[in-house]
Amino acid sequence: MPTIDLETETGRKEALRRMLTIRQFDTTAGERFADGEIPGFVHLYIGEEAVGVGACSALEDDDYITSTHRGHGHCIAKGLDPKPMMAELYGKREGYCNGKGGSMHIADVDAGMLGANGIVGAGPPLGTGAALTIDRKGEDRVALSFLGDGAVAQGQVHSAANLAATWDLPVIFLVENNHYGEGTPVEEQHNVENLSATAGAYNVPGITVDGMDITAVNEAVTEARERARAGDGPTFIEAETYRFHGHFEGDEELYREDDEVERWEARDPIETFAQRLIDRGELTNEEYEALQSEVETTIEEALEYAQSAEEPAPEEAYDDMFAAEVPEITEFARRVRADGGDPDGGER
């Protein structure tokens, strides 16, 4: 059973809710970052919601995903809880990573979310590895790796795709082509019209879909998932989409024109999907507004949760390096925390 069945009315409403949740989460994160409350970097998913939700809806709960630096949307789409997500952005102990990861490393391995990733192109090899576990253990699940258009230039993506294709591993590669890698347009990063052309190098199906249309994404992933489960190996999907905000919050966006942004904003994946449901009579305007305010409440609560959560204690910095106890770390921690301790050097 897919996580969210877009063939059903409830499913479609749930998908809409998730897209709205992403939008609201990232709007809030962007504001809080601009206000200096959230440290580090944040990369917002606003505008790309149909890709994440369309894809993760087609997965089952125990399928794996690997994500990117732009991971909030994937997390919410995969069913992660906005509270510990936001707490992680705030670097709090209640965050998914106890404050050690931040926006770029949110993970919930038990939920099949193998981590946002600060390294462009690192996800596909990891997804291939998850698929290898699945394959070797004969499990009935798949892995899906999100990657950006820019990431398609990374060698390790290709090395992994070659491995997955050769071994028929149950993994799906989903390129979110938002037309830029930071400030560089996709045409300056690649020589192909469509990045799904990559599939040809590995003799796997390659397909380009409208990433502003949740249904199109969902169908492509559903099909790819079937292929994967049937032992027919990977599929390479390109979803054409757009990020409405800058690459990171604070980006001056000198590399693109306002009217390009407006053209894409006119195709807002949430508005168009909501309108479709309204047109079909599945959703009333009132219900839509109610949904929006529910989601606002959810994110407000997440924000409050995060803001009032505890800072990790400094000495927690020394935890989690290894499963085993490592004397170096214990010793260095002791030295730093004891304000230096004794001069050592053995006995005089």
Add this chain to the structure above:
Amino acid sequence: MPTIDLETETGRKEALRRMLTIRQFDTTAGERFADGEIPGFVHLYIGEEAVGVGACSALEDDDYITSTHRGHGHCIAKGLDPKPMMAELYGKREGYCNGKGGSMHIADVDAGMLGANGIVGAGPPLGTGAALTIDRKGEDRVALSFLGDGAVAQGQVHSAANLAATWDLPVIFLVENNHYGEGTPVEEQHNVENLSATAGAYNVPGITVDGMDITAVNEAVTEARERARAGDGPTFIEAETYRFHGHFEGDEELYREDDEVERWEARDPIETFAQRLIDRGELTNEEYEALQSEVETTIEEALEYAQSAEEPAPEEAYDDMFAAEVPEITEFARRVRADGGDPDGGER
């Protein structure tokens, strides 16, 4: 003007001579290695001569090539001298690399030969870099990178191909598909029928040619060279070929059947080309035999040269690390050579 013009009779005879020279060089190298005279590894090019000679003939003298671990054939095809080549295999000071490189690192940058390479897949990025120099300086030359079928699984090959295609750099990628990467058949390394399918991922021409036919290879490279010079960017060529010997000398070849080897041997690229010249009346059997014995003499002389050449002096090991003088190396050399020297540690 191509290095060797296969449209002319002299050119064809010269090409035949080069193929024979490679065959003879590598036969000798294999024997001397088996006898324990040549240290390290040697990877023989026997059976693949039409690829190297077909390709390098189409280049001009000042074009660049990057090679592989199986580099002897490329060197000879590019016009390098068998004497310092053989001396290098013997680790002698008169070798191309003064004995520092050996079989896997023969290079002659002035002759446009940017090195054999012990790292599978490392050549294409280097060739792309040579093409970048050419492009930036507006030079009228090209670069050609040889790579094996196995190397096509290496990420850096793809990252380089993407760069070269996006920047329209004058580089040619020539895959020598000899159907094995060490003991692993190409089908276990890739999912595609033809490795030229890789070209599609970069929207450049991809072509598969018969690598046992020097003319076919030559024509493909001639065309690719024209494209490159015209500013139209890279071409991805696959030449189907076969190595008649093991991966390295001493390989037991448990991974392939004798009759497969025999089938390919029946298509010997030298014999078939010579026969074609004989059939056309361009070459008599006597001339062919004379050519063979000339080549034998050349290689015998190279062997004698190498055997009687000088060993590098041990202290030469400390040369050539940097263009600049680096005190560490001077100091370590002093310490080792002076049997330790004084205990240092400053004054007592």
Add this chain to the structure above:
Amino acid sequence: MASAGLEAEATETMTVREAIRETLREEMARDEDVFLMGEDIATMGGVLDVTGDLHEQFGKDRVRDTPIGESGFMGAATGAAATGSRPVVEIMFSDFLGVAMEQVMNQMAKMRYMFGGKTEMPVTVRTTEGGGMGAASQHSGTVHSWIAHFPGLMAVAPGTPAAAKGLLKSAIRSDDPVFFFENKMIYEQSGEVPVDEDFTIPLGEAHVEREGSDVTVIATQRLVGESLSVADELEGDTDVEVIDLRSLYPLDTDTIVESLEKTGRLVVADESPLSYGTHAEVVARAVENAFYSLDAPIQRVGVPDTHMPFSPSLEREVLPDGAEVRDAIERIV
């Protein structure tokens, strides 16, 4: 070429960021073969705004935005350097060097030696290091110790704007591969920089930033400034000599030894993870060459073998700082 001393030269006040950018500008103007390549260094001016407006002056042919493929473009830079170019590569964050390490370690670092000295490798690799920005584990690494360890590579890491200029000039003019490590927390730090367009600092020279007789602090990058502040605080009490190590490889053993002959006590402060870090090599040089001058155990200040955690309170904990340098000094004087 001008000497390394700053005395009596005309200077101007600039930040580390400006010193790097202006040096790139001067070297590109001076030598046509010099060009820059990296991710978003042209149109965006670099994510940490180092290359800034250089593309406007030199065009996108000489300030090249690359696709996101460090293995490909590092290899291309290596191939370009072997054929007569003088590329300056930017690796946005030093953690990304992992992507390109094959070309760095097996080609760039080895080509000259393997070819018996018959090629040059005039390539400079600029990259940012260090914690302090809340950038978490994959954007905060300090990796210069392993580059310094790898034979065939030179590595420098300036602690001041003047050092940034002088070392970057030497790096670009060098015929060897040089890694230039920029700590991201000192881009805004300002200081006097010689205006001389030929002001270079030899690769392999440390610099005594402040003389002292009680204890030597050998520091790098951000910790140079912090150690100087500590030295000021301790003024009157303890007379601290502060050395900016500047070059990690080659490493200036002589300056270390000279200082130790005077002070007999050593603190090494560097943001590398402690085990197998730059500190250890400085200790080894000291023990090999100034053993009989040493009066107390050498103290190492660095990152306690963790990655950089995201949360600011955790990051502060593991980042070495002036207070730790001070503690280390107090432990041995």
Add this chain to the structure above:
Amino acid sequence: MASAGLEAEATETMTVREAIRETLREEMARDEDVFLMGEDIATMGGVLDVTGDLHEQFGKDRVRDTPIGESGFMGAATGAAATGSRPVVEIMFSDFLGVAMEQVMNQMAKMRYMFGGKTEMPVTVRTTEGGGMGAASQHSGTVHSWIAHFPGLMAVAPGTPAAAKGLLKSAIRSDDPVFFFENKMIYEQSGEVPVDEDFTIPLGEAHVEREGSDVTVIATQRLVGESLSVADELEGDTDVEVIDLRSLYPLDTDTIVESLEKTGRLVVADESPLSYGTHAEVVARAVENAFYSLDAPIQRVGVPDTHMPFSPSLEREVLPDGAEVRDAIERIV
């Protein structure tokens, strides 16, 4: 689990190669989640014949020949380890680690920490190191110092067949990433190996191979055997203690300190390039923890910051050996 001591246990004579292969066999038989992947490790049995016949017993699903893409399959091993597999990866020659370093340094080494401890990373990476085969610069590197330096990775390097077995078992059973470095020149070296299928050696323990009171030689890999021979040669003259360091990270400071308290003199012999190598870290630990026991400058024996040249006469020159260990001892006793 059995202890590290070899005393009174049933043993059998085997080579390092056999010890590794049989350990792999036992661990695969013991735990279904363990599987091997690497280039030509199945049909060919590994280019240096370590995996040998294992594929015949376990099939090509558990002894996997990979395509030649270290970045891809190292990443796949990392992803597999994060999802319940226990992969053992072979990187044919350690120089090839450069291809896979991104996955090693940013994923395998950091994942657990970045995720707040919420994942395990039970992966073992086996690879060969070292010169002596005429394999030239790209197939002879000794890179364990930079793996040992990188936070989040453990690194071991056995000097004897028994250590090979005990450390490899611990590596495979560990829930952390462990690099297992095999010096290619000692594959044929034989010795007594405990037959116990649960014989493990704790990661992070050095081992005194020979007791002595005049000078301590801390050696790794091939240099353990060579140092033992030197100790025999010097018998009667100088009483040499020889320690097989075994674990590079964690590093056994206690054993080092204990030995130095007895001998006061230290030689560190390891095939890493000298600058920033394993030697330096051992020196630093000694100086931090046994400063007042040291009677003479510490001596480092290693590769003099060159790559491995091809020519046997050159290779012999730069390779550290027993004679250099002996010289180093004689310099300080």
